[in-house]
Amino acid sequence: MSRLHQWPSSSRKPKAALGPNHRDTALRLGNLTQTLSDLGRHSEAMPLKERALQVTETALGPNHPTTAFRRSALARLRQMVSDRERTSPPTPLRLLP
Numbered sequence: 001m002s003r004l005h006q007w008p009s010s011s012r013k014p015k016a017a018l019g020p021n022h023r024d025t026a027l028r029l030g031n032l033t034q035t036l037s038d039l040g041r042h043s044e045a046m047p048l049k050e051r052a053l054q055v056t057e058t059a060l061g062p063n064h065p066t067t068a069f070r071r072s073a074l075a076r077l078r079q080m081v082s083d084r085e086r087t088s089p090p091t092p093l094r095l096l097p
Contacts, residue, residue, distance in 0.1 A: 023066075026055035030070065033077075042081050049074050 018025050029052035036045035053070040060066055 021055050021058045023056065023059040026052045026059060026070070029055065030073070033073075037077060037080075042077060042084070046077060046081065049077055 029048050033045040033049040033052060036042070036048070049070075053067070053074050056064070056067045056070045
């Protein structure tokens, strides 16, 4: 089993130690979302990327360069998901034996 499958339990420790609105919590969430996106798991990455943006805005403010970067990354992910939804063929139905 890969470590990625264990992320919900392993991500609790940093949040508990740093707090839910610490900028390092946002950094770790951002890293996790990038890994999920790289694996093609965009729908799982979306809520975490949104949370990373919220934490960054709380910790650093809405006009900080890191907040702008996270906002841009979220917009790119949303565009990617939108593009995939428009261009991906429908999933064929499988008949049960």
